[in-house]
Structures are given as C-alpha cells and as structure tokens.
Amino acid sequence: MTATHPIGSDDVEAGRLAVLEVAREQVLDRGVGLDEAQLLEVLRLPDDALPELLEIAHDVRMRWCGPEVEVEGIVSLKTGGCPEDCHFCSQSGLFSSPVRAAWLDIASLVQAATQTAATGASEFCIVAAVRGPDERLMAQMREGVAAIRAAVDINVAASLGMLTHDQVDDLADMGVHRYNHNLETSRSYFPQVVTTHTWEERWDTLTMVREAGMEVCCGGIVGMGETLAQRAEFAAQLAELAPHEVPLNFLNPRPGTPFGDEPVMPATDALRTIAAFRLALPRTILRYAGGREITLGDLGTRDGLLGGINAVIVGNYLTTLGRPATDDLALLAELSMPVKALNSTL
C-alpha cells in the first residue's frame, strides 16, 4: 500500500494565500498584472485575507498610478427608449421600466459641465441610451461639445454605443478625447446579459476608438449573476484590451428589468473584486462608478479608495442618484489623495 499525504485545510489555506505573495512580487514589484487563473484565486480568498489583499492592491495603485484621483461627472444626453435589451438597464425600451425617454437641451448640458468642473473634476462624459448614434444625436453632440469647450475648461468624453468608422472620426474631430463603451461582463457570460448585439461588436467599436487616437474607457458591471470564474475572465479580458480607464459598476437592480430581482452584491465580494481588478490592471485608471452607494455605503467607499480605486464619478449617475460631490471630495482630502488637475490630463 502506498502512503499518500492528504491535503488538509491548512494546505488549501496556504495555497490560497500564496497568491498574495505572487501579487507582491509580480504586480507590485514588476508591474505585471495577474492572469485569469491567479485572479480567480484572488476572488476566492477568504474574508479574513481581505485587509491584506486591499493593502497590496492599494500599494500597487500608489506605485504604478500614484496618489492622484481622477474625478468625473456624467450626464445623460438622451435617456430611455433604447432598442437594446441589456438586462441590467432601466433605459431599455423593451422592459416595463418606469424610465421615460428624455433629451437634455444644450444649455442644460453646458450647465451640467460647468457644475461638474466646479467640483474640480477634469472629466465630463456625455452618455446616450442608444444602440449607436444616428445623425440627430451626432448633430447634438457636435453642437454640445462645441458649446462645452467654448464655456468650460474640462475634458469631454462620450458614450454613445456602437460606432461606425466615420462616427469615430467625427467624435475625434469634435474634440472628444475619451470614448466609453463597456464590455459589461465576460465574453462567456455576455449572452446571458444582452441578446440584441454581441460582445464582439462591442470589442470592434473599442478597437476603432483606439485606432482613431481616442482614449479607450471600458469596464462593466459585476454582481449580475456571473460566477467568480467569469468575473476573473472579465478582468483578464479587460487586461488584454488594455483600456486607459475601467469604470467598475456594481449591479443596482432596477425595477422592471430582467435583473431587477437580483440581490445586491455583498460588500466583501465587491471589495475583493476591486482589488482583483487592480491586480489585473496595475496601471489603469480604475473608477468607482454606479452602485457603490448601495453595495458599499460610506465605509466601503473609503475601503475601495484604499484598495485599488483611483478615480470616481462624483454626483449623480444617469438615472439614479449618488453621494453629493462634496462628500467624496472631503473623503479624498481626508485620505490625502489629491484630485488630478485638468492640466495633468492633457
């Protein structure tokens, strides 16, 4: 009979925690992001390893990104009535959501940009709930971006869905410096989230944006029912894309949507996810986006900023409300995290 060494719980625990040592050597010391398998190990770490994980993620952010925090405001230029079926979104015209279609006029758009700039933000993102822009929306963008640039000193970004080559070029010509188009989730889980277009179509738009010289902003939403393996897959796919910025949303279940009854993600899972994304993307702007208030609350917001996050959306979101900008700015001051100045982003 051959003697075997049984794998005990201590061995399993040691194996799990070993990934933290790997993170220190590989990500913190050398700036090389963790791969998908390593990220899955991170996402499976026990709760009692969370403080150490967040500390490493914070050290990675400070070493490879620095202490500055990029502040952004977002606004919906065209709300609701979207023909797509993104299952998390209250703006789809295919669900019985209470959100009604609305357009923001140019004067209100400029006012929103001015108010955002007054917070010290360097970024202002104009968003439209569409599959892709039509000529009416492109005309609104042309007029709106020009009016903002004439009135306010702030970088203008846009998020208008899938683009054609000509539209990418038009937006770049308008002076849109960054384009947001989220992959939303992993390639393997995407068909459970959206059926009216493909993950690959989104990837194609992102490729065109990069080729046109605009900065690529691409993230997604966690807590939509994906497995931890799919969450690790998503982080690895974002690392492959290598966007300038990754906005990280936590599902805020919206009434009337297919994901309206999903539970809110536990705060510990959200913090592990923040740290994992930082360890996948050591040099990327990792932005707190929607859902953080209900998922993490005030204390979690602080923990995330000390666990890999280096950018925030301040104020309200597209259809829901956020913390007052003053609360976030006060927290950044308390944490000695300077707001990135506009001139350092140009």
Added chain:
Amino acid sequence: MTDPATPWCARCGEDRASGDHVACDSALALEPPRYCVRCRRRMVVQVVPTGWTARCSEHGEQHGDNAVDPVAL
C-alpha cells in the same frame, strides 16, 4: 397615514394605502421619483450631476438635489 392628495407611490406607482412601501421610501434616497404622487402618471425625469427634475404633464415639475445620506434617514 396616506395623504389623500398624494395617494400614489413615487417609486413603484402603486397605491400607498395598499401594501408596504418602506423599501420604496428607502430606495428614493438614491433615486428620483418616477411617478407623480398625485395622479400616478409616469414622469419625464432628467438626472444631472448635481440634481434632477421630474415633470408630470398634469401637475408640473419637481426638482431635487443629490442623494441624501441614506444612513441619516
């Protein structure tokens, strides 16, 4: 007790006198109203970084600021 002048829930649009709207009231700390509390019409809502407006075609426009602190409610 439900105010007879405002019988409808601003979040779900249902009758406030029937059912529990505690979760709706809590959610409204981080959401603008979607239904007119006077007539139940769905409102046209515009959210901007520093506030929101909600317009009922019958009862006019309401305004609000950012979210209040839900912990303080």
